[in-house]
Amino acid sequence: MGPYDARLPIFSSKEQKCSSDVMKAARLLIECLEAEGVSRIFGIPGEENLDIMDEISSSKIEFVLTRHEQAAAFMAGTVGRLTGRPGVCLSTLGPGATNLVTGVADAFLSNLPLIALVGQAGIVRRHPPQKQVLDLMTMFRPLTKMCIDVDRPDRTASAVREAFILAKAERSGPVMLQLPEDVMKMSVDDIPVAEENHPSQPGELSALDKIRTALRSSSNPLVIVGHGAVRSNAVEEVRAFCRTWNLPTACTWMAAGVMPYDDPLSMGTIGIRNSDLVKDCFEPADLVLLVGYDATEFQPQYWNKGRKKTLLVLGEGGPGEAENFQIDIMALGDLKGSLSMLQGGSVPKSNWAGSVRLKLQRETEVLEQGPKGMVQSIRRQLGRRDILVSDVGAHLIWLAKYYPTYEENTLLLQNGLISMGVAIPSAIAARMIHPERKVVAAVGDGGFLMSSAELETAKRLGVNFVTVIFNDGGLGLIREKMERGFGRSSNVDMGFPDIPTYARSFGAEGYSVGGKDFEDVLQDCLERDVLAVIDVKVDYSHNCRLF
Known part of the structure; x- marks a missing residue:
């Protein structure tokens, strides 16, 4: 509308x-x-x-x-x-x-x-x-x-x-x-208007039959799951459908965890046009099934160049319009019902993308220092259902690439407006909704100061979580893009407060640590369930790997 x-x-x-x-x-x-x-x-x-x-x-x-x-x-x-x-x-x-x-x-x-x-x-x-x-x-x-x-x-x-x-x-x-x-x-x-329940219907049978036929005849089918699958509460149906057909499955950033990282069919998350390992799947794929997908989540011009692939759409709302986005078959309706109906008459495919998954696992799990090492430390200290909220900056891309996700809505990434300053407010709301889970907000030094006043809100409400600052002394993502585009950078460096003092002024705990001590401090803060800010100096010299 x-x-x-x-x-x-x-x-x-x-x-x-x-x-x-x-x-x-x-x-x-x-x-x-x-x-x-x-x-x-x-x-x-x-x-x-x-x-x-x-x-x-x-x-x-x-x-x-x-x-x-x-x-x-x-x-x-x-x-x-x-x-x-x-x-x-x-x-x-x-x-x-x-x-x-x-x-x-x-x-x-x-x-x-x-x-x-x-x-x-x-x-x-x-x-x-x-x-x-x-x-x-x-x-x-x-x-x-x-x-x-x-x-x-x-x-x-x-x-x-x-x-x-x-x-x-x-x-x-x-x-x-x-x-x-x-x-x-x-x-x-007057009085409130009563809520009425109007159950939606699955997609048209003729369209679902065409999708089933197209899947049967394809050689290298690939599934992309978008955030609409989460909004439709169809996560279990997506997993059952993909497993029944044995379809390699990638998730957009906002759908991270719909297909668990440790599932053999998981191809990780997609959202960067050049560097995601999952891009290796797109060249040989002859058919792409988009489930609950919105074109803003990962634009088709980055994965369907030349419009060479058969594109199928399942969802409760249209995916929007974009370059290189010519839909062949679309079935709109109740997503849970549509997926359940498509399990009937399935012909399991060979997992033709298995080698890509092995490559993804090797790159994700090899231990490193620097920003990737911080991502690995956070992953070790959070359970499968705990929540990591990311702000916007270079650290977001490191998280998207190297933070294995096992359940939906446990890695909250931005890929719409992509506004800095979102993580701390979102972490407060997430912990209020799920007080039984641990919550971490990952921020850059730029985004942190845009919303750090909300630490007072968290303290006043008694809402505890840990904020981790990936601190490179400036706008690291913009610096990297400037240097790649012009061979130099300008107006991206900034000062920063003393975090232990700054955090304590809000009634929170504050730490400035090196990379080697980071995980021990994070573990201690999470175990004690305190409101804390951990400032970690990072070297973004490896950012070239992100693009």
Whole structure:
């Protein structure tokens, strides 16, 4: 669905109502969110949403006060990613709303279900030019599946229900609700709209039959699994299907772990156009089956040059358009059902990519120092279900290439907007959702200072995790690309605080260590379950191996 705004409700809660009490629209809004199963709202309040904040305080919903609205949106996106239900973030108008934009855009390009509750000036004065007033509908429209203007109190319940339906529908993404201050104060006689369950159907039988026939006749079929398989809760079905047909399987960065690293069919993760070992599979492959794939995850022009391969698509939403992306057969519908149906009549293929897997294992598992050694240390200290969240920088690529993943949503990589500063907020949300798991945030020194104020949020909430800084004294990934492109680099070096002192100022533990001591310190922090920051100086002279 393309981005657009909505002003007219498509549901009527009045038709379902048995009885109700007159209440403020702000109260109804919170009751609607409770009915949708919302347990937390992340954000920063302002004058324009004081009525909403007051109603939250007497509800079952926890308000998580962050230090920046961008972090609130990142946290809400992580809730959507890990639970499949929309995370909710809140801001006031003007600068609060503009601060929210990057996190909402991240959810849009990563297809994460999210609801943004954005305060706005009252109906009379909300048109620019006014102090702090911007045209928020126009600003958010390109970044969301829909913007809904709740410009009357009787639209509150239907707007919330519509927002949650749209946010979860494939391809999932963010929806913005504009909440004028005066409307939220108005009285309304209404109740939340009941959630209705409409089971989806598998792809058309004729399309599934064609996919089955194409698989049978192919010599070197390859499966690429995208994040849509995780969003569709079809991980077990993907594994069963690929094992039944004996198909070598690669996962996009956001689908890492859908096919476990230790499965003989696993070809690891893909997301870099030149250096992934799995690229060795693409040249001989005559057929590629895309399961829950989105073209933004790994662009077809990097793996289907010349459009020589037969392309098959299975998913609940279309994969988008891209260069070198001519789909031969597509079956859209319930992914779990489609995969289960395709197991019938299977003809197991020979694992023609076995030699590529052996090469992948050798390169991944050989012990090294430097950034790869740090990745190996983190892997040894985390269990199969523990969570590693990566920020953006050179370290992200080292993790994508050399961090074996065994379960979905245990390696959280960015491959949509790819915004720096995401890891610490995401780690907070991940640990709140999964308090039983260990959580590590891997960041560069550049990304760390973009969101390190959220360490105060973590300390205040009692949310413990370990932040590992891959510190090269600057923007290492950009430095590498400059030197490769121009033979020199500029404006990428920066200063950095004393981490032990800086971390302690937030109430966290802080360490600056060399590579040899890193794993011992990491192990100790994880075993004691403390909020800690470990600063490790890294030599990125080996970054040339990444490209």
